[in-house]
Amino acid sequence: MNTLSYGLLAMLTGGPRTGYELMQQIQPLWRAKHSQIYPLLAKLEQSGSVRFVPVAQKEKPDKKIYSITEQGLAELREWIPRTTSEPVKRDELLLKAYCVALTDPFTAKSLIQNRITLYQSKLEKYSQMLAELKNKLDGELSLTSPGFGNYILLQRAVSNSQAELEWCGWVSGLLPPSPSNQ
Amino acid sequence: MNTLSYGLLAMLTGGPRTGYELMQQIQPLWRAKHSQIYPLLAKLEQSGSVRFVPVAQKEKPDKKIYSITEQGLAELREWIPRTTSEPVKRDELLLKAYCVALTDPFTAKSLIQNRITLYQSKLEKYSQMLAELKNKLDGELSLTSPGFGNYILLQRAVSNSQAELEWCGWVSGLLPPSPSNQ
DNA sequence: CTGCGCATGTAATCGGTTACATGATTCT
DNA sequence: AGAATCATGTAACCGATTACATGCGCAG
Known part of the structure; x- marks a missing residue:
């Protein structure tokens, strides 16, 4: 299996x-x-x-x-107690990021902008789900409560989306500003 | 291709x-x-x-x-300018996290502990690489400098490892303390 | 009237992992 | 004595994506 x-x-x-x-x-x-x-x-x-x-x-x-x-x-x-395999991550954006010097600042910005849009919608979705779960649990949370797994995973999804957006913002700031176009 | x-x-x-x-x-x-x-x-x-x-x-x-x-x-x-596909992530730990209520607090903690060990070594490795790159670049960084891609990816790897460790720590805190064994 | 969401399934193909194969050096 | 690192390659297999197939209701 x-x-x-x-x-x-x-x-x-x-x-x-x-x-x-x-x-x-x-x-x-x-x-x-x-x-x-x-x-x-x-x-x-x-x-x-x-x-x-x-x-x-x-x-x-x-x-x-x-x-x-x-x-x-x-x-x-x-x-569950068996050895857990390492997470697998494959992100085309990061491959592009490595050689982003090959392009103009314009293309670089749109690359990041697309990623920002993607994670903004994820953040919205997961925040909402987390808020709903929180008021359903209503303070009651322990390993044995039924929503526990869901709760820790949603919290993770939210903070991960935020971290992703922060990185994008930070990279954008390093890119040269294009005054005529933003 | x-x-x-x-x-x-x-x-x-x-x-x-x-x-x-x-x-x-x-x-x-x-x-x-x-x-x-x-x-x-x-x-x-x-x-x-x-x-x-x-x-x-x-x-x-x-x-x-x-x-x-x-x-x-x-x-x-x-x-580079072509549509970038969404990142692919597959993490067995998260699947286990969802149904962690099926196990004892002991197994749950060791699950998290293994992940902590993994990301601590990643954090160490990437921090060191970032530090080396930083003093090689020596303040000089722009889209056109040769280490730019490397720099933004290493920074990302470091903050991602930190975020991962923070989540693990947070989850550990929610788990019931086992005084006889820690 | 085109596309999306619900809902399930199969077939062909591509992408990725495991295993086989070799071989010297260095660390434990 | 055994494992890890460097270094390349092939073959078999499994896992994952794309495409084919159907069909109704609803929103834009």
Whole structure:
């Protein structure tokens, strides 16, 4: 069983979800497309780690609501203490940043500006999610509370987005100002 | 030509390097193994984007020192302004963090502790590299100076490692204290 | 009326990892 | 004595992306 499979099981500890929802939820932690997730869910179902209930919908496609089984939970419990692999990061912008001296200040600025726009929307989204979770938890937070994992991950997503934006701002400041165009 | 190929060209703008050195240099920006890099360098050489000089060594394996050609530089210049793909991140620790409530506080702490150790060594390494570069540049830094790309990436690596450590510390504080064992 | 969100699935292809292969030196 | 570093390469495999396929409702 590969890491993404464990990841899907992990997401299901938060409650029953469809494949589509799992795909969306796992994105910030582990990039994966639906074409990879659906076949894995089918395998997990066949091996007894998850089960699903088909739900017919009018005016929308039918769906399958998956939940984790006792067997799946047991698999997660033995996976958690196992050696954790190092995070994988691949960022095209950083490759471009290394050789940014090859371009004009104009192109350099738009490169950074695009990244700023991207992380501003992420920051907005995650801040909102964090705020909602905070008032749902209402001060109650410990390792055993159900929203704990979600809480620490959202906090991380928010501060990461902020750090990303700070770096972009700092780099922008180093770039020569173009008065005619900004 | 894929992103990694452009990445290799980008690294070569910093001067001639062996495949082995390129592999090490590109790691923090784009994870790749030597088995992927060597064949790509061969292709880039055949298409005229890079060239190499074979260097025989005694007491060490022979090597090939690659440098970027004018054609390669032209390819980079037209790549930089093209749409930049979103960064790809896959972190097994975050998947485990989501369902950390399934384990005991003890396992949870060791999960975080391993990550702390990892990023402490990264922070040390990058801080040192940044310090060296800073006194080599000696106050001189602008878009056109040769170490510019390196400088902004090292600064980023340092502050990213710090942010990572801060998050780990914050999470540790939320975990129940185990007085008998710490 | 075009595109997006919901919702699932398969097939072809590309990108990336693991394993195999070699070999001297230096550190522990 | 065994592991790590330097240094290159190939082959097999697995993981991930892109493209193909369907279909309705709703917003711009």
